[in-house]
Amino acid sequence: CGADNGKAEEKAPPTKTVAQAADNNATGDKILVAYFSATGNTKQLAENTAKALGADLYEIRPESPYTAEDLNYNDETTRATVEQKNDSARPKLADKNAPIAGYKTIILAYPIWWAQAPRIMDTFVESYDFTGKNMTAICTSGGSDIGSSADYLARITKGKANWKPGKLFSPQAGADEIKAWYNGLGL
Numbered sequence: 001c002g003a004d005n006g007k008a009e010e011k012a013p014p015t016k017t018v019a020q021a022a023d024n025n026a027t028g029d030k031i032l033v034a035y036f037s038a039t040g041n042t043k044q045l046a047e048n049t050a051k052a053l054g055a056d057l058y059e060i061r062p063e064s065p066y067t068a069e070d071l072n073y074n075d076e077t078t079r080a081t082v083e084q085k086n087d088s089a090r091p092k093l094a095d096k097n098a099p100i101a102g103y104k105t106i107i108l109a110y111p112i113w114w115a116q117a118p119r120i121m122d123t124f125v126e127s128y129d130f131t132g133k134n135m136t137a138i139c140t141s142g143g144s145d146i147g148s149s150a151d152y153l154a155r156i157t158k159g160k161a162n163w164k165p166g167k168l169f170s171p172q173a174g175a176d177e178i179k180a181w182y183n184g185l186g187l
């Protein structure tokens with residue numbers, strides 16, 4: 001629902017229910033957590049966040065999944081590291097069905113790779129229209145902070161979205177911690 005926003009509106013009968021109308025209403029307060037996770041940590045954080053905020057979840061999946069070998073950052077020739085060192089690398093998405101249009105606020109969730117968001121997040125942000133959306137980011141890492149990773153993604157939306165500061169969490173972050181951060185954004 002909400003995935004084919006434009007079309008759904010055209011075809012929608014006048015007797016559309018309130019719930020259906022809300023699904024297509026980008027001005028509501030609905031939150032989507034769009035996450036990429038290669039080894040499960042960010043998935044756990046994304047799930048905790050969705051639960052804490054009453055948000056919906058969307059998994060950002062690469063067309064070609066990352067193998068353990070691809071993720072071996074001790075070897076500079078492996079896929080993830082080669083991608084991160086190339087500003088213009090844009091790994092392909094498995095699908096472009098994220099229901100962005102139906103949400104007012106999008107929380108991007110990702111692991112820190114070489115101090116930045118994985119390049120697939122660049123692909124994701126470039127693949128949709130985030131005009132007028134509230135956007136923020138949450139991430140997990142092995143110790144690095146969120147750094148400039150969210151600012152880098154924000155630049156891609158070129159001022160079309162209302163970006164709020166993101167935050168690093170542990171995968172096990174609890175509802176109180178997540179709510180305290182979110183409520184502090186003033187959305």
Ligand SMILES: Cc1cc2nc3c(=O)[nH]c(=O)nc-3n(C[C@H](O)[C@H](O)[C@H](O)COP(=O)(O)O)c2cc1C
Binds near residue numbers: 037043081113114140
């Ligand atoms: C290619 C690669 C690069 C990474 N670079 C960093 C880094 O710069 N700083 C850091 O603290 N952790 C780094 N990590 C660790 C991940 O951020 C951390 O394990 C994260 O929680 C993984 O999330 P996931 O399980 O959702 O994929 C890196 C991991 C990989 C695979």
